Each structure stands twice: as C-alpha cells, then as structure tokens.
Amino acid sequence: MVTKFEVLPNEILIQCFEHLNALDLFYSFDQLNYRFNYIIRHIPLYVNLEGDINKSIFDQFCNKTLLNPQIKDEVYALNLPSFKDNNPEGLRTKLFLSIFLLEEFVNVQKLKTNADVNLIPMGTQSSHFSSKSTLEFSITSFYKLRALYISALDERSMSFENINLSITNLTLQSCDLNSFHYLSKHVPMLKYLHINQFHGSKDLSNKNTKQSCLYLKQLSIDYFGYSFDDFETLMQFTPNLKILTISAYDRDMIDAIKWERLITSSLPCLDILQFEFKCWYPRGTQNIINKLEEFQTNFWQTQHNWFIEYALIYDSVLIYTIPYVVNTYEVTSNYKIYRNNLKNNVNTFVNVTNLKLNYEILTDNYEDYFPNVTYLELDRKSASLTNQQIEYLGKIVNMFHLKHLDISQVYFTNSSVLIKLFERMPQLSVLSVASDQLSKIFNNDELCKYLNQIVKRLHIKGNYSLFDKDPFKRKEFYETFSKIEHLTFEYSRIEELSFSPSRLPKLSTVKAKWDTQYYPEHYLSQVENEVQELNVIYDINVNQDYYTDLDCFGYENDSRRYGFSDRNYDRKKKPKTIRFDIEICMWFGNKMS
Secondary structure (H helix, E strand, O other): OOOOHHHOOHHHHHHHHOOOOHHHHHHHHOOOOHHHHHHHOOOOEEEEOOOOOOHHHHHHHHHHHHHOOHHHHOEEEEEOOOOOOOOOHHHHHHHHHHHOOHHHOOOOOEEEOOOEEEEOOOOOOOOEEEEOOEEEEOHHHOOOOOEEEEOEEOHHHHHOOOOOOOOOEEEEEEEOHHHHHHHHHHOOOOOEEEEEEEOOOOOOOOOOOOOOOOOOOEEEEEEEOOOHHHHHHHHOOOOOOOEEEEEEEOHHHOOHHHHHHHHHHHOOOOOEEEEEEEEEOOOOOHHHHHHHHHHHOHHHHHHOOOOEEEEEEOOEEEEEEOOOOOOEEEEOOOEEEEOOOOOOHHHOOOOOOEEEEOHHHOOOOOOOOEOOOOEEEEOHHHHHOOHHHHHHHHHHEOHHHOOEEEOOOOOOOOHHHHHHHHHOOOOOOEEEEEHHHHHHHHOOHHHHHHHHHHOOEEEEEOOOOOOOOOHHHOHHHHHHOOOOOEEEEEOOOOOOOOOOHHHOOOOOEEEEEEEEOOOOHHHHHHHHHHHHHOOOEEEEEEEEEEEOOEOOOOOEOOHHHHOOOOOOOOOOOOOOEEEEEEEEEEEOOOOOO
16 A cells, blocks of 8 residues: 555654755745645744755745745754855855844754854844854844854853853864853853864863853763863863763873772763773883773773773774764774773774775774764775775675765776775765876776766865876866766865866856965956856955975975974075965855845
C-alpha cells in the first residue's frame, strides 16, 4: 500500500517541518493546498542562510515575508553568516538585512553568526553589521533569546555593567579568561557553554568566585591555551558542572594526580569527562609512560567508568578518553598506541568526521576503524596508491559516508586509480585538487566524464610559477566541471586569472583569493562588468601588503629563513616589494525584484 504524505496527521507534519530550513519549507509547500499553507505559517520557523541556497528560493521567501509580515513572528531561530573569511554566504545576510531589520524578528530564541558581537545598551541604535566581521547587537530587543552562537564578545561590550542576559546556551569561537569572568557575572542562567579557542589575556586569579556560573552543567573547550593552574582557577566558577569536554596542547595538562585532586575537590557533580591532550616529549623518555599509565587506575576506570588510551607519535604524545572526542584526526605511520584492554576499540573513533591519512598505514594489519568520516585528506605519498591499498583503505574508513576528498597534496601518475577510488565513494560530491594536477585529469576522458557526474563543489589550490598553465583558459575545465555549483580557488604569485563564470551554468557561489604585483584595476573592472551582466551579487576586496622576493627554492629571502639577526645578515638582499591581496566572493542568480 502506498501512503501519501498528505494523509499524515498535523502533529507528524509539524515534527518533520521543524527540521527544514524555512526557505526550503516555503519553496516546497507554499500554495500546495490550504492545509499546508496554514501549517507552514503557524509553526516555529528556522531561517538558515548558511549552506546551499538557491538565489530564486531566497528571493521567493523574502517576497512572501514582505507580503505576509506575520511570518516574521513565527521565526524562532536565525543563522546569519557574516563576510568573515571572504564568505559568499555573507552576501545573503547583507541582502537579507537590507530587506528586513533584525529587530523585526521579535520572537527569536536562537541566533547564530560567525561575527564578533558588540552588545548595545537599551535606547541606542538598532542591530546591524558595523563591519564585515562585527555585529552591533541590541540584546534588549530580543527578550526571548536563549541560545547565542557567535565568534567572540567584543571588548566594548564588557564596559557595560548594567546588562544581564537571559542566555542559557552560548557558543563562542574565541574567548579569554576576562571574557569568561564577564559572562559569569552577566549571564547568570547559563547552562551550556562551548568555546572553540580559549586563550589570550589571563587575569582570573583576583576575580570574585561568588559570581559563579551556578547553573552551568556542560562546558566544552575545543582548545585550552592556558596552564593547568589557570584551569583549576576556572573550575572554581563552575561548581555544579556535570559534563566537561576539553582539548589542550600542553604537557602541564597530562597529570593524572592533579586531575584527581581537582575532580575530588572542585567538581563533585562531574559525571562525564572527555579530553584529548597532546604535547611534545623527547623520545626514549620512560617518565612520560609512567605519567600516562596513571590515567588507567581504579579512580578513572572503576570509580568513574572513564577509559583512556594513549599513543606515542614521533616526538609527541597523544592521550584521550574513549571514544575519541575530537572530530578531526591524523593517522601517521610512525606511532604506537597503548590500548585500553578493558574497552573495545571498534567505536574508539566514532566521532571522527575529518581524517588525514598517511599512505604508509594502508596495510592489512592496521587495527583502527573510522565509521563516520565525511572528509578525507590523502598525503603526498598516496601518488603511488594501488588497487590493493584502496581495498585496505576500505577496511579502515567507511567510504560510503565520504562526501569530500582532498587530493590537493597528491600528484597522481595513474588516473585509473583515481577512478577506482571515486567508485568506492558513492556520496562523493566535493573535491579539493591542486591546480597543476588538472591538466593531467583533462588528459583522461573517462576520468573527466566521471568527475562531471559527481563533483558539485570544487576547491582548487595552487602556487603559480612560470611553468604553470592557467586551467581556466582550457575548455576542458568548463566541460569537466560544467555541473559544479560551488567553486573555491586560492592562488599565490600570479598576475591575472582568466576565469569565466558564464561558462558554468549551474554555478551558485564563488570564493577566490590570490595576490598580484600590480594593482589589478583593469582586470577587476573586467570582472565587475562580467558579473554585472550576469546579475551576480558580489564583493571584491583589495588589500596592499609587502613581500620579499623569493629565492630559487621558494623561501622568503630574508633573515628569518636562516635564523640570523638583522645585524649579521647580508645587507645585499633584495628590498620588499608591494603586492596586492585580492579576495572575491560571488552569489549567482537573478537580483531581487
């Protein structure tokens, strides 16, 4: 029996619709029938301007919202990418906020942006992007806001002592100890805090711990850049913490005795501890082995059920809880894992989605397995990859989930091996490749046809020399990648690119970066003329910088390469020359009417 989607009850439909972007929701169901028209206008909506968004779908949603202002009242979540890092998605936000004021979405409970946020006190100007990376945000206009995802809290915000935020869920890309103390005072109801980079100024020892994060239950730190003593001080502000996740690159953090004392004295409610610590350590030092073994005592394994294993890699040490908590991992050839025999290692790397593989580990006796990898990077030695090693790769990585393959460091001599590799990756749609490898790809018709069918997003990396050929001048480029929707390319040391976006009919976004010796006024005017004819929304940046000439080996010809001081270095070196860094981002589609 065939079940129609329309026969599902409203309760099920609403649960399904909650997982859809509001733009896609209105594109798919608006004007379908009266029932769907009513439902999508009376459920919580998530407006997400990140990811793959067709320009016509964007325009349709904006027009619908202009004609039906009550749609804005149903928006409970906003994701507004900024121009940070030359992001084409920032073009959508710029256009969106030229149509709507941020304060019009009065019922927003979740806000995400990769911009720094400067909190504006009551009675001042409305929320807006004052620069490409800073959002001036009137927090008092969003009294229902509970979850905030931002790059960082602007220092100017911390001058306002009369602001109290009702945020319970906060994610920061960057934070220091001073900012954390400010949050402990002005975000008293905070329950979840995720910090990507925790480093910078350190002045927490004299702060009053009475203004603690009493409601904070979960703390996640992707990189902690302070000492263990600083971490102990930090934990005085989180007495009721239940879940702690932390990564650090410091030998000081690898001390089981200190951790036991801290957990016992300051973290009595801690149930879940997940960590990953790395540090440099001289080879052949038994002392580090003894310190690592202290993490496998009864305190860890019996009392708390925390299982830990470690590895020695060249001159460094890696120790982590099981399962490995970080989503990125690099497999090298010269390392030794000291496994925890009390734990099955099948699910050790279940959280890893981004994997960098060393060619030499592709053997039949490699033990680890990565079931959920979506991004795979191969190293230079993979150029001699064989069919047998592809079979070994399939035993190490579940290639069914792979969506992005990075071979930008690999110079394949056998194109047929690439086809074999692609055939094992049925969901592959993103490819990163070196520019000088494209000419070899174009010489294989079968490979070109295969790439034409699978690649939707292309990343080109290159460092031009006199011997490089511009791939954008070849018709094979536009034939092979005629179906790509997103293009990113980054070059250095070139004077002009001949890229023609009009020859890629499905292209949606472009992100480009390169540097040139001469101010590219003539070339940029040509680019602007072409994109204007194509009705492209775009942004172009030109920044002046200074470079020293490169020697024949590609090194900067200055004292830093040789380790000499300026006083002892050869004064005959060539002077620095002016170069221009060019960044272009484009979003294709008809302009808003």
